[in-house]
Amino acid sequence: MTKANRVGSIFQSIIMILFSLALIISPENSISIVIGIVGFGLTLKGLGVIIYYFRMAKSMVGGKLVLYRGIIFLDLGIFTSSLANDKVFYITLYIAIVNAFAGLVALLRARESKLLGSPKWIFSAVYGIVLIILVTVAIISCIKFDNIVFPIYIYSASLLYSAIQKITAAFKRTAIAYIP
């Protein structure tokens, strides 16, 4: 990472920490802002990928996959932005599902790391399992006990965890990656 990348990473982490604290302190009020930002971000990313497809990837072998990615991001972004204030229940359910997906990706990464012989697969596996358990408990508490706050706490915790990971990575020495 360059110095600028490290500073950017730390700045992003601070923003994430502030957001997660805001969610913990006042979950019902903060969630709408967070959803708005997440929705806007996903929409922009989707548009960016679609523009990249038409400008560049249209001429590339396998370029259609880029278009599909862009459409999926755009759809997610529009869907997220469309969630209104009185549908907090569905918003929190949506966040829980997104985190469950993140947990699944972590488990797949752990599997790949294990196949490549890296000892770090354990961390990814533990992270994935913990996330899935928490999300399962959150969904059950949402549906069975009408408790919408617990999923928000899970989301805050995952935001805090990501922020700490980013800060740790910002202070790490650059690892050598293979470029033949």
Added chain:
Amino acid sequence: MQLDFHYYATYCAAFIAGYSHEESVIIAHSAQFVDDCSRTFLNRVGGPLSAATTQLQLELMDANTDLVGLQDITRIWASFHFLPGDLYATRKKCSKRYLRKYRLICNVNSDLLIDTVELARGKGLEAAGLAMHVLADTWAHRYFAGTPSLVINNTNYDFYEIIPDGEGFKERNIRFNHNPAAKDDPVNGSYTNSLFQSNENSIMNLGHGRAGHFPDYSFARYRYMPAWGEYREFVKDNPSDYKHAFGQMVYALKCLKTEGQRFQTDCYADEEVLPWIDTIEQILIKRQLDANDDWKAFAASLSGCPVPDYSTDHLQEEYMAADQEYRDHTILGRFIIAALAQKSMITNRIFSSGNLLAGISVDYNKRGFKGIRDYRKLMKEQRREDE
């Protein structure tokens, strides 16, 4: 290409072209040194950083991929390792941004190759060696571009190695992995490549990274679909291409030795190479990760003299021991000037074609000196020649 061809094979080509053992060693050293002259090295010896002809893995990881960073990367890789085949290539129904990258695809026998070889004329053995590296790499690296680009340099699962099988050949799907600690395994068809990154300008999409080190093996024959190829399959036959590279190097070095004989593309010194063609073919088709020993033995049998192992120690020592005003007259000093000249020329050609991917080029003879201070060395050298 790797050390076996850039160093030993270039030595052999130089000797066959009529250079002495000592001259061939200098040419071979310069040819291989293009793969080692990084900013880190130049920093260590106190040389001009703009003369860098390669970037180390760590340097690439720390490199910015903003516009200026990309221009810096492209200047190095397109000038020395992925010489563009056609800067005025056309393609239907594509954006200007795409076309700029498309035009940097490396290919053999280009006009830029003529310019590269002719630029070395009268500039010493170091310049000749540098030109031979660029020439040789056009054969190994054709169809890839010396700029980070997903849409040009990406490869996919449709990548087959063509392996000799008795009288014929068989095909085997190559399994690429991303484990840098694992050695390539030609027996089982397992090779390392760079990670897939969807970011267009990611360093992982530079050159032939997405095919790993595989294109640099002389025994490699493969069929694949380059990302720019519109779903056409391309077959790459490295034993044949490397043979052409060798013959072309002999021809080019002969041209440089002969006054008035201008280098032309698509010409190969087939007659001069003929007595040794079987030995060369045997080395090229042998399935081994490096052919240093075989080429070294061949080189020794050619000249009757043992070829010293490749090393940069003597270059460093000579350069650092010399006074500032005499550094340009050392082997490394002359190599540095040749590198600056090559980079300057290629950047100028790319810029003149309307492509800003290698940055802006200023004709300092017309408009006065502007830009990077290191290039003053080039101007000083040109004035010396004019006098």
